[in-house]
Amino acid sequence: MVMCDPCSRHNKSSDGLKYCTDCEDTLCTDYIALHSAVKLLASHHLFDVSLTTGNTFSIKKDCKDHAGMCFEFYCADHDFLICRTCMANMHRTCGKIQPIDVAAEGCRSSSVLEDVSKDITSLLISTKTLLEDRQKKKTSVGQSKAKVLKKIAKF
Structure with missing residues (x-):
């Protein structure tokens, strides 16, 4: 909280x-x-x-190019956060500039985010499977070692 x-x-x-x-x-x-x-x-x-x-x-909200200026806009043409001065000087010909809050509205529900979430879930499942497999092999090696040591002791 x-x-x-x-x-x-x-x-x-x-x-x-x-x-x-x-x-x-x-x-x-x-x-x-x-x-x-x-x-x-x-x-x-x-x-x-x-x-x-x-x-x-x-x-991060301060523009590194213009001291005292805060990021207020997102330029989709360049995939950049920009301040008012950036917009006026370097991005005036760009056609896809929006206030940051407007540009961010669809981020949480985007298909890209959904795809990344699915990929992460898949990787987590694969990792869990690999860890379980490794533990089984470790147990198997331990049992094999015990058998070999018994045979050596009998010999």
Whole structure:
């Protein structure tokens, strides 16, 4: 369970449901509503906490080419996250630029993700089978060793 950061700072306890990459805070229902109500916060990018596997978020949001600029867009032509300056200077002729949150909407349900999940499941099953087979062979070698040692002792 991830806690709401603003609530924690006020000695309250609430479950965090969304993560704001701009504030770098996990937010509860009340603070999510505040984000959409306050004009200055309305353009912030919120993501479901369930999209991450752990309690830490390591989302790189600063453009390495333009100091002080944050990634806001995804250029599908170049498969790159870009800031406003990148968009204006280097990607102005690109036809497939979207805000990051819009571009990310279909990621969790994409067929590519489904294929990768199936491949991983298949690899896990194969690995389990190999480990079981190895254990059987190890047991068999141990039994063979015992038989050989008995024969040597009788000889």
